[in-house]
Amino acid sequence: MNFAVLQFPASNRDQDAVHIMRFLGHSANYVWHKHTSLGNADAVIVPGGFSYGDYLRCGAIARFSPVMQAVKQFADNGGLILGICNGFQVLTEAGLLPGALIRNRDLQFHCEHIFLKTATFDTPFTSRIPAGKPLRVPIAHGEGCYFADEETLARLQANRQILWQYCDAAGELTEAANPNGSLLNIAGVCNERRNVAGLMPHPENASEAILGSTDGRVIFESLIHSLQTRPAVSAA
């Protein structure tokens, strides 16, 4: 499979995303933000970083990049898109995912491992995740507090669009396990059509034994499995 990893000025986990896809035996290429085409991508990863320095609001400028038009088209065509951290912020700013990410509850940047409970398994991003197993992956963000109005939250729940929630080692959704004050402990969501997903944690930094956790790998394996079992979508 061929993954397009978007590269905005000051993306900084773009290399990490490319690395993990190649490590898993697939092809991955950078797509520069000024480009208007995604090439022959089978799926798109919007990586972590501080796109454009995040001077206005995280992801607020990135959404106007030429490449984002191609991404929107790809999403409309049903292509699979995963946003990680800043990539999640970019996708919410671009209107491809519901909700918003605001400053962490304690106003501090948090880099630490957390546990993730997978809430929905019937998506291309979660299908291979073993049920009942909290995933141990790191977070690294200052603005990861998931926020949405009540109506949106109700819709997310009704449509089972909440994919991941912060939990403790036993899988309980406790207040202490929530690192940033996210509503409903939400760490990641997908769109209604289930082809676009975003999450604040970094599964790409928890996919090799040498880094102390391989729990993140199942998210990429789910994505790869979905691509292998569904018809191809034009990246245009």
Place this chain on the structure above:
Amino acid sequence: MTEPAITPELIQKHGLTPDEYERIKGILGRAPNYTELGIFSVMWSEHCSYKNTRPLLKGFPTKSPKILVGAGEENAGIIDIGDGLAIAFKIESHNHPSAVEPFQGAATGVGGIIRDIFTMGARPVCALNSLRFGPIIGEKSEITNNRRLFAGVVSGIAHYGNCFGIPTIAGEVYFDKSYEGNPLVNAFCLGVLRHEQIARGAAKGIGNPVFYVGPATGRDGLAGAAFASQDLTEESAEQQRGAVQVGDPFMEKLVMEACLELLATDAVAGIQDMGAAGLTCSTCETAARAGTGIEIDLSKVPQRAPHMTPYEIMLSESQERMLIIVKKGREAEVQRIFDKWDLPWAEIGFVTDTGQMIVKNHGEVVVNIPAKKLADDAPIYQRDAREPAYLKAVRAFRLDGIADSQSPMADLKRLLAWPSIASKNWVYRQYDHMVRDCSVVCPGSDAAVIRIKEDSLPETGNLKSGISNFKSEKYIALAVDCNATYVYLDPYEGGKAAVAEVARNLACSGALPLGSTDNLNFGNPHNPELFWQLKESVRGLADGCRAFNAPVTGGNVSLYNQNPNGPIDPTPTVAMVGIIEKAEHITTQWFKDEGDALILLGEIADTKDPLLGLGGSAYLQVIHGQKTGSPPRCDLEPAAILHTTLLGLIQSGLVKSAHDCSDGGLAVALAESCISQQIARETPRLIGAQIDLSAMKDLRLDALFFGETQSRVVVSARPLDAVKVIERAKLVGVPAVRLGTVGGDTLAIKTSAGEFSAPVGELHDAWWNAIARAMN
């Protein structure tokens, strides 16, 4: 615009002595104009010229067959790590700016050291820092201010490093009264590259064009190098608030990516960042290194403010700017790459064969100075040194008036909660320490470990021919240390101990030292007693670096760290880098499994020391409120044997955890080994230990628990391997004794005076949450 006349007052205001002014006249054969005076003043500041310390620095070991670029040659040293790969690293201070404006001061300190690394052609892959502040527990206004500085510095480092995308993966923080108003911010960066990718800061090739790259020059940071080379007073801080630069990590990330992309085209003849002394330093140093001249026209330099004078443009320390000497005919490639990254650039001049640094403004010559003399001929001073008077009392101190510990577990908890010993998670949790996918051992163990994978390296682009293929991942261990209390109480022993501790941290992680970089933070060198501290501790550092085969590849000197309340404790911070041969040798400090055997390598206590390792100890400071006594002796030969023995045991697969004994002694080392493994947020992995020290009779309890006798490491091993570990250590003369067994939910220590124990949960809470409690 008329320039100020050169008067004795103006010369003095520029920090130049009458003799130095005469020397300038001698070099120029005439009186300097205002701009030239400014240029000499920054280039001859301590920060740029090392005029007070150069003779001392000559004592450092700086050679090894692995050193590819040595100390003082370039912006950072470079060491061979095998398979055609190399690392570039350096530490640098940003103390004065951080005292005035902690957030920007610390942020730009990080930015400056990152630039030094990618200037060498290396991709920066991790950062460390060493910080010092006044005490943070209490409600007095000084203490509130210490907390403000601490919080500001940490968030400044976090802001710059996190946004740039570099893992800040290790560091140290101490709190002591002497740093009140004089915080120390030392930032370290390490980068990786192939041998063929080493870039030089030399203006080579007569006629080659000189490019300016990066944001426009403003009035910020005017003469920051000179500001950093004087005592810090209320008045100087207020006047110099404008000398603190403003950092933009986003811009720096773009500049770095563009520079690495450009270096891969082979179109670059020389490259240097504009750090301290900005355009001045980068132009004269590149010319001096190449033995050429350089000519630039200031009217072509992008300027942020209108009506900037030549003086201001030349002395500005606006951040994220680079000077690039391009091979003639390759200009279009530079333009293409910098346009791609939307970065401002300008061709501002060219390389000449005159040896002169010529600066024009709209065609009119405003500076004409021999480049090499400006860069290399700063005056050198042999300052007077005199042993400080306070040392007499320090040496006379004995334990007679000190009551032995009545409840060692209560004392242990107080030590664990002492901010200098307590977990620094409140700090490193704010740093992104995992970006770049290379963080193998994160903050919280003796040394951090990163892996170097193929895509850690800069792109090779056009340089492909002749570059060998990447063979396999490499593992680099890093640590930074300095117990400044020891240095204050005995500069020579303290200097050795700083190196020994950082080397011990590397050994505990399974690494062999490759080299070191030091940051000498001291008071005013004109004070003979302070200069004596500097001289003696440099001697200790040099002996230490020799003993552990860790030559110094560069570093930084920061003097004048004092305010009207006094100088800082002498703080020669040492960062050391080592290599771990195989992934399976990577070792962490926390205990692993119930039933494992606990062994102490090294002596329980140095009974030849009249203070039994308690001189200058954390215990005396925390429990008895005394910062005195000769610190424990640091004998380098047995220390080196301990490190190689430990490394051999690790490489034989006999060691499951290794943690060095430092501040707080054996009890703190044992406690930390029980409580320092963090699985995830709010999820520590706690494991107890049952210790039997009852064979040690006739030793004070406080010395047994908290003595800081040097060269000691607590290791754990499979029960069956314990005898092997002890025998192998003893065979080479390293004392080794079985301490007990891992397991249970308490740390229990049996002594001839009774048994003491505490639940590991309580110890963890005291240690893990102490700083957060002080700050929230």
